[in-house]
Amino acid sequence: MNVQVAKTIMLATSVTFVALAVILFPAHTLEASKSGLSMWWNIVFPSLLPFFIISEILIGIGVVRFIGILLEPLMRPLFRVPGSGAFVFAMGIASGFPAGAKYTAHLRQNHDISAIEGERLVSFTNCSNPLFIFGAVAVGFFHNPALGVILAMAHYAGNIMVGFVMRFHHPEDAHTTDEKRFNQSRLGLAFSALHETRLLERRPFGKMMGDAVHSSIKTLLMVGGFIILFSVLNELLGVIGLAGLLAAALRSILLLFQLSPELDIPLLSGMFEITLGSRLASESSTPLLAQAIVTSFILAFNGFSVQAQVASILADTDIRFKPFFMARLLHGFFAAFLTLVLWKPIYLNYLSTDNGSLPVLNREDAPSFIESVYSFFIQTGSWVTLFSLLTFIFLVAYRTGKVEKRPPLA
Structure with missing residues (x-):
């Protein structure tokens, strides 16, 4: 049989x-949809939107090119990507997935990077x-802010290790540099690129901001759709019995890695949607170390939900x-x-009080700050999302009306 067929x-x-399963189990589908929508509406949208908008503006006015030229000597030898990859990495950490993609x-x-450099960078x-x-994970699920330090260290260090490995992706892809351009100082070259980009940008600043808002909200609407979809798929797998087989x-x-088989369902759920997988891992009766190892893998693997978002963006x-x-598989094992x-x-x-030692991270003070930030998004995130979506509707209506009012070409 033909492969395409x-x-x-x-x-x-x-x-x-999947369509039949949605029809046969509407109650489970509704609950899973509400759960995914709640996470997107209260946390994902309001936390990502400011970073997306600001990043679009920084790219438009040339700041990213400025940073890229300055950090070229660091990023090129380490990861074989342009210096602008440092900006992508920093914003990816600050705003979370799928910002890096x-x-x-x-x-x-x-055309600031080649396709191979893009594969290394993403x-x-x-x-x-x-x-x-x-x-969400350390405080919300595990009620242990100290665990967040371990998860974060493993996650970000593992990502850097992936970058080192991926520098060997397509080793025949050579980078050539125009040496004449680098006769001047790197700072001067960076400023020249910044100024050149700003001059080439013909849009007024107000139009640039409107485009940034429009583009960012479109991306986040796509992210929300994938979060809801994979929340439903994850729920349906359990309802129809496929989750047990997988x-x-x-x-x-x-068992091969000497971890409790009780973590099989959390790991499977996390491979689809990281929020549910992390919560199920925290609720298991296995030792905390085993829970942390599986949660680290889930966070690094990103889940098929995030991977689908990335695939859509890269398409x-x-x-x-x-x-x-x-x-992602490599990052999971590293983490x-x-x-x-x-x-x-x-x-x-240093972090645990189980051995009677004084922890560096104060377990009484740390949760208050972390929980206050998290609860801030829970309490105000829905209003930020609602206001942003109304702004998006206004922008789309305004632009549509403007296009319709244009006189027809002679």
């Missing part, structure tokens, strides 16, 4: 099966943000998705291994 049959069968695709569309710049690791395969892998470019997927390595010297010796 087989893909068509498999895709049609899968989508039809969005900014990488933006650089590729502007592989290690798609991160969980600190608010999610500390607020978990059986993961159980043997957990507008010639950057392939397969290297990103392989990097899980680093959690095991850091557990005794960092968590048990």
Whole structure:
């Protein structure tokens, strides 16, 4: 049978099966949709929107090119990506996924990086943000802010290790530099690039801001759709009994690494949607170390929900998705291994109070700050989302009306 015909049959069968499951189990579908929508509405949208808008403006006025030229000597030898990759990495950490993919695709569309450099860059710049690791996972699920330190260290260090490995992706791809351009100082060259980009940008600043808001909200609407979809898929897998069959395969892998087979369902759920997987891992009766290792893997793997978001963003470019997927597996194993390595010297010796020692992280003071930030988004995030969506509707209506009022061409 032709491969394309087989893909068509498999895709049609899968989508039809999901549609039937949604019809047969409407109550479970509704609850899963509400859960995914709540996370997007209260946390994801309001926490990502400011970073997306500001980043679009920084790219438009040339600040990213300025940073890229300055940091070229650092990023090129370490990761074999342009200096602008430092901006993508920083914003990926600050705002969380899928920001790394969005900014990488933006650089590729502007021809600031090659397709191979884009594949290297996106592989290690798609991160969980600190608010999610500390607020939602460590405090919200585990009620243990000290655990957030271990999860964050393993997560970000693991991503850097992935970047080191991915520098060998397509080693034949050589980078050539125009030496004449670098006769002047790097700072002068960076400023020249900044000024040149600003002059080439013909849009007024108000139009640039409107475009940034419009583009950012469109991306976040797509993110919300994927979060809700995969929340529903995850729920339906459990309802129809497929989750048990898939978990059986993961159980043997957990036993291979001497982890409790009780973590099979949390690991399976986390491979689809990281929020649910992390919560189920925290509710298991296994030792905390085993829970932390599995949670680290889940955070690093990103889940098929986030990976689908990245695939959708990269589809507008010639950057392939397969290297990103392989990097996620690699990051998962790196993060899980680093959690095991850091557990005794960092968590048990300095952060935990279980051994009677005085922890460096004050367990009474730390939760108050982290919980206050997290609760701020819970309480005010819905209003930010509502106001932003109304602004988006106004922008779309205004632009549509403006286009309709234009006189027809002669």
